[in-house]
Amino acid sequence: MMKQLIYHTNMAGNFNLLKMDKNLKYIVFFILLVLLTSCNKETSEDIGRDIINQNLPIILDSIDKYYTLTDEILLNKEKRQNTIKIENYVSYDSFFFEECEFCQGIMRNDRLNVDSMYFTKFKINNIPIKKIDGYNIVLVKPNKGFYGIRKTIEISLNNLYIYKNQKKAFLVVDKIAANSKGGKTEIYFFLKKGNKWKFYEKKLLFL
Incomplete structure (x- = not known):
């Protein structure tokens, strides 16, 4: 029972990390897109x-x-x-x-x-x-x-x-x-x- 609990806990932790990692990629991509757009925009x-x-x-x-x-x-x-x-x-x-x-x-x-x-x-x-x-x-x-x-x-x-x-x-x-x-x-x-x-x-x- 304890092993199953630990297993599920680890799975949930890994899933949360993957989710955070995916969100972080989206944030980085968005920041880069904003920077590139602002750099290319003529004043x-x-x-x-x-x-x-x-x-x-x-x-x-x-x-x-x-x-x-x-x-x-x-x-x-x-x-x-x-x-x-x-x-x-x-x-x-x-x-x-x-x-x-x-x-x-x-x-x-x-x-x-x-x-x-x-x-x-x-x-x-x-x-x-x-x-x-x-x-x-x-x-x-x-x-x-x-x-x-x-x-x-x-x-x-x-x-x-x-x-x-x-x-x-x-x-x-x-x-x-x-x-x-x-x-x-x-x-x-x-x-x-x-x-x-x-x-x-x-x-x-x-x-």
């Missing part, structure tokens, strides 16, 4: 960097026009620097959302319920190209103060909006010539095709 900042890195030459299109403006504005004794300065932070400009009627029209046409919280802001740590058409490209900190005489072309990127399905996005680009005497603001639209973000349209906001 809006990741998407923003992909858009800029994959389309920077397009964003910097027609840059020679801005150097022509620079040459006309600089004094004879001044010498321009063949440098394009890109602000190293993608920011949110409230003017786009609150005052630009054309911009608001774009949002209405796309039925976007846009609020400032939906725009992606992040720092640009590096860029994929260092030159374009023979001009050096450098990242600089945003400077909202008085510039004096500009000798370079300055680019700022702001109001990056990524649609909920993460298949479409737009970005506002400011290109400013010397001494703020010339430049324009455009909105660039991108579509995701496979693993790449492709430029498909731009519209002029201000000139």
Whole structure:
């Protein structure tokens, strides 16, 4: 009788251990699945960097026009620097959302319920190209103060909006010539095709 009791006790213990072992495997598998999913999920900042890195030459299109403006504005004794300065932070400009009627029209046409919280802001740590058409490209900190005489072309990127399905996005680009005497603001639209973000349209906001 005692032997049978011990046998059944051991069987129950082994069964409980097997059950615990099986449950532990499920827990470990679930944790690994969560970790893998979180590692593979792109953040809006990741998407923003992909858009800029994959389309920077397009964003910097027609840059020679801005150097022509620079040459006309600089004094004879001044010498321009063949440098394009890109602000190293993608920011949110409230003017786009609150005052630009054309911009608001774009949002209405796309039925976007846009609020400032939906725009992606992040720092640009590096860029994929260092030159374009023979001009050096450098990242600089945003400077909202008085510039004096500009000798370079300055680019700022702001109001990056990524649609909920993460298949479409737009970005506002400011290109400013010397001494703020010339430049324009455009909105660039991108579509995701496979693993790449492709430029498909731009519209002029201000000139």
